[in-house]
Amino acid sequence: MTVVPHHDSSTGLHQPNATRELACDVLVVGGGINGAGIARDAAGRGLSVVLCEKDDLAAHTSSASTKLIHGGLRYLEYYEFGLVRKALIEREVLLRSAPHIMWPLRFVMPHAKGQRPAWLIRAGLFLYDMLAKRELLPGSASINLKRHPAGQPLKAQFERGFVYSDGWVNDARLVLLNAVDAAERGAQIFTRTRCTALQREADGWQARLQHEDGSAVLVRARSVVNATGPWTAEFLQQAAPAGPARKLRLIKGSHIVVKRLFEHDHAYIFQHPDGRIVFAIPYEDDYTLIGTTDLDYQGDSGKVAISNEEISYLCELSSYYFSKPITPDDVVWTYSGVRPLVQDEAADAKAVTRDYRFELDQDGPPLLSVFGGKITTFRKLAEEALDLLAPTLGNTHGAWSAAACLPGGDVAGSTPQNRAVREFGSFVQGWQQQYDWLPPALVARYARAYGTRIHALLKGRDSLAAMGEEIAPGLYAAEVDYWRRHEFAVTAADMLWRRSKLGLHLPAGTELILDDWLARHPL
Incomplete structure (x- = not known):
């Protein structure tokens, strides 16, 4: 046999x-x-x-999304009320199930001349608020960008805007x-x-x-x-x-990552004159994520990559709103994915259901x-x-x-609860006190990645020495072994770009160093 x-x-x-x-x-x-x-x-x-x-x-x-748990505000334009309502209901179900990898996020929409009238946008946001019951997320509102912190990074011409709620997710x-x-x-x-x-x-x-x-x-x-x-x-x-x-209609979506453009915790939703939407989202503490594009794609789905034209498009649209211009030289990382969408009669990729x-x-x-x-x-x-x-x-x-909670999401008990979302920060503080032998920032990262599974990761350990070799700054053998034993990770790329986004934070060459370490330390 x-x-x-x-x-x-x-x-x-x-x-x-x-x-x-x-x-x-x-x-x-x-x-x-x-x-x-x-x-x-x-x-x-x-x-x-x-x-x-x-x-x-x-x-x-599934790791190349804009990383949003959202109803899809722009889908209201295409009268996809059923899809939006279904997504809005799921938004809060998911937030409760895994508050460590998902959390509420407020979005700011600057109002630009030539866009729909402000009253029409306000009506659309009201509909977005009312399509499904909300317990966790505050409703939408009009804001004065001259007074709101989110107005500071924007050009002076943007005086009025709107704010509404959706959620963020670590998709991988x-x-x-x-x-x-x-x-x-x-x-x-x-x-x-x-x-x-x-x-x-x-x-x-x-x-x-x-x-x-x-x-x-x-x-x-x-x-x-x-x-x-x-x-x-x-x-x-x-x-x-x-x-x-x-047949599926394959739509390429690409994103760029730049150094952090603003200090507040809101995200932005920008609208291009052609009707396309681009988000600018706080990302991995030190960065801003900007995306996405919507382009029909005909190539190999396993080898999709951003084009220079897409990079320029995202930089130019962002620069239309931000007072500090964004250029291709500012881009520190990109990623692209192919969305397999149901084939329909829509001529424009952004309109496909x-x-x-x-x-x-x-x-x-x-x-x-x-x-x-x-x-x-x-x-x-x-x-x-x-x-x-x-x-x-x-x-x-x-x-x-x-x-049911997803693994690690049971921070307030075995069933999904609003408290787990609203009070997640207090749970993190408690774990920082429990594991005070670790740097608080490292415990916070572990908490966001693993939730209550942080206790499995740190079981039997009481010092940094007990975490094993520090393979790269802040990356210890204990975490690498946890990824291999419990999270199906095999390569350094699995670990640095999907189990985590440490690849953005660690020095160039870390992926090669980690792959070499893995080869020398088989389980």
């Missing part, structure tokens, strides 16, 4: 597995937010789950925590593992999953979920070639394909996906995730 490396869901390690075959109720292909969310929901309903991802979790679209860690929760509920998570063959048989699916080292796992699954994002249509054509060809749809193929063992979606509605998407799929497998467990 062949020995196959198995990505053990309880530890994150590749370990020998004595059997080369697995059986499960649900095989999920794709480790982005939709795939991880569906795996979590399915495992929570008692279904046996295998998830495979060809790269790292959140390696593509949101994907990760869904995968961790799925694993803790029994799912088996395989990263860097491609589904290289898939065959429909009378009583189920047979799939071949090939790890990057060449070893393989054969999986017999009662059902398959196609959550491959930009590759959804391609995968569906391979899995069910007799069916009609499907961000809603999602499912296709459930029951011509034999079920195959569920997910088209479209946005990060804010991932939990609802996963819930609706299982409401469709679970009955075909004889599972009647029902929805559960709205009343």
